[in-house]
Amino acid sequence: MNRKLRIGVIGGGIGGAALTASLQQWGMEAHLFERTAAFREVGAGVQMTPNAVKVLKALGLDGELQRLGYLPQAIVGRNWRTGREKFRTPLSDACPQLFGAEFYHLHRADLLAMLIGLVDARFITHNARCVSVLNLDGKAVARFDNGEQFEADVIVGADGVHSVVRDALFGDEAPRFTGHICWRAAIALGERSDFISPVSAVWLGPNGHVVTYTISGGRVLNIVAVSEAADWQEASWHLPSNRDELLRTFSGWHPDLLRILSCAQNVLKWGLFDRDPMQRWSQGHITLLGDAAHPMLPFLAQGAAMAIEDGYVLASVLAANAGDIPEALRLYEDERLPRTSRVQLSARERGKIYHLPTPWQQFRRDVRYRFNALMNPHACGLEANWVFSYDATAFSPPAGETRPFGG
Numbered sequence: 129m130n131r132k133l134r135i136g137v138i139g140g141g142i143g144g145a146a147l148t149a150s151l152q153q154w155g156m157e158a159h160l161f162e163r164t165a166a167f168r169e170v171g172a173g174v175q176m177t178p179n180a181v182k183v184l185k186a187l188g189l190d191g192e193l194q195r196l197g198y199l200p201q202a203i204v205g206r207n208w209r210t211g212r213e214k215f216r217t218p219l220s221d222a223c224p225q226l227f228g229a230e231f232y233h234l235h236r237a238d239l240l241a242m243l244i245g246l247v248d249a250r251f252i253t254h255n256a257r258c259v260s261v262l263n264l265d266g267k268a269v270a271r272f273d274n275g276e277q278f279e280a281d282v283i284v285g286a287d288g289v290h291s292v293v294r295d296a297l298f299g300d301e302a303p304r305f306t307g308h309i310c311w312r313a314a315i316a317l318g319e320r321s322d323f324i325s326p327v328s329a330v331w332l333g334p335n336g337h338v339v340t341y342t343i344s345g346g347r348v349l350n351i352v353a354v355s356e357a358a359d360w361q362e363a364s365w366h367l368p369s370n371r372d373e374l375l376r377t378f379s380g381w382h383p384d385l386l387r388i389l390s391c392a393q394n395v396l397k398w399g400l401f402d403r404d405p406m407q408r409w410s411q412g413h414i415t416l417l418g419d420a421a422h423p424m425l426p427f428l429a430q431g432a433a434m435a436i437e438d439g440y441v442l443a444s445v446l447a448a449n450a451g452d453i454p455e456a457l458r459l460y461e462d463e464r465l466p467r468t469s470r471v472q473l474s475a476r477e478r479g480k481i482y483h484l485p486t487p488w489q490q491f492r493r494d495v496r497y498r499f500n501a502l503m504n505p506h507a508c509g510l511e512a513n514w515v516f517s518y519d520a521t522a523f524s525p526p527a528g529e530t531r532p533f534g535g
């Protein structure tokens with residue numbers, strides 16, 4: 129008898145939602161379990177780079193992206209004190225041509241809502257906090273804090289950086305504080321048309337950087353400001369903050385930037401955590417995805433993008449190898465682990481380059497930007513062509529045994 133593969137996805141963030149949507153589109157019975165009573169995302173922006181946009185379009189979200197996304201003309205790097213332009217990477221015209229898809233800015237809530245909109249609501253369970261997972265007789269079982277359990281062919285931990293599923297498989301080693309604090313804020317642009325800019329700006333300073341870009345179809349300016357700190361003593365990994373603290377931290381930076389920061393609303397402060405790349409993500413019929421597998425610094429804007437790619441690749445290997453789950457999960461790791469590990473490590477490096485402390489080091493970096501721009505303006509500043517050119521939708525997994533699943 130043929131039956132559909134049954135999958136349990138733990139965590140309804142961007143990664144879990146993208147995976148569940150992909151699995152259902154590949155014809156599998158995918159169930160999504162989220163610990164909160166409603167789906168929610170931070171009130172902030174997210175950059176969706178061409179590699180992620182290829183997957184979102186393959187899932188059928190082209191129209192939604194056009195409706196809710198913002199297409200920046202370019203990313204411009206600026207000196208923190210002089211405001212002088214140090215690099216300009218063209219995006220809106222260049223990305224479809226070079227990488228086969230657009231570069232969008234989105235509100236995170238819009239991105240999550242469009243992914244959840246693809247998922248059959250009958251297969252979503254809220255208030256379902258997973259407390260443990262285990263492999264049992266060729267199946268996987270997830271247990272929840274209300275005493276219920278869910279048995280499936282595969283359980284996927286998409287439960288974020290503090291993943292319970294990861295802990296159950298590989299031990300509860302805490303994520304590493306990276307030495308970075310990040311403020312996120314927004315400005316409703318209704319009253320501030322002088323802040324509207326078709327480009328996204330990266331202000332590069334000693335031991336910190338600030339990114340500003342437009343989201344919500346051009347109605348909101350998103351701010352991400354990063355500064356280095358020795359440690360993070362707070363019990364929570366994000367806290368309310370305020371514009372005074374933001375202005376204090378970035379005092380002495382260019383007046384144009386301070387003018388923006390002085391209008392910041394809804395300021396939140398985050399400690400940034402990551403992990404070293406793992407050797408494996410899977411055991412038996414259980415695996416990991418997104419931040420649960422590869423939490424990273426946000427300096428390449430790739431955490432959610434990697435989770436979205438993971439989801440599409442995992443769905444395709446499970447569809448092609450339904451009869452041998454451990455083999456399917458091995459193929460998933462083979463395809464995804466080298467790429468996500470490289471992105472994790474590159475994001476750390478990017479932080480060091482953006483935050484060079486002395487004027488001499490900054491000068492040498494900026495000369496290199498100028499030289500790169502002469503050679504190839506698309507490879508300058510972001511230096512992420514290898515990230516953007518990947519196409520998860522073109523990945524063709526080797527098919528496993530031809531025996532039908534469940535037969």
Ligand SMILES: Cc1cc2nc3c(=O)[nH]c(=O)nc-3n(C[C@H](O)[C@H](O)[C@H](O)COP(=O)(O)OP(=O)(O)OC[C@H]3O[C@@H](n4cnc5c(N)ncnc54)[C@H](O)[C@@H]3O)c2cc1C
Pocket residue numbers: 138139140141142143144161162163164173174175176256257258259286287288289291292310312352398417418419420426429430431432433434435
């Ligand atoms: C400042 C900043 C800026 C960023 N900018 C970008 C960007 O521009 N582009 C980009 O691609 N990435 C960006 N990222 C990274 C991105 O936000 C994350 O990588 C991404 O959101 C991870 O998604 P996830 O679904 O794996 O995990 P999460 O978003 O953490 O979702 C996990 C979900 O699991 C649920 N959950 C947790 N534990 C349990 C449990 N035990 N049982 C059930 N449910 C559970 C949670 O409630 C949550 O809904 C940024 C990150 C930061 C900090």
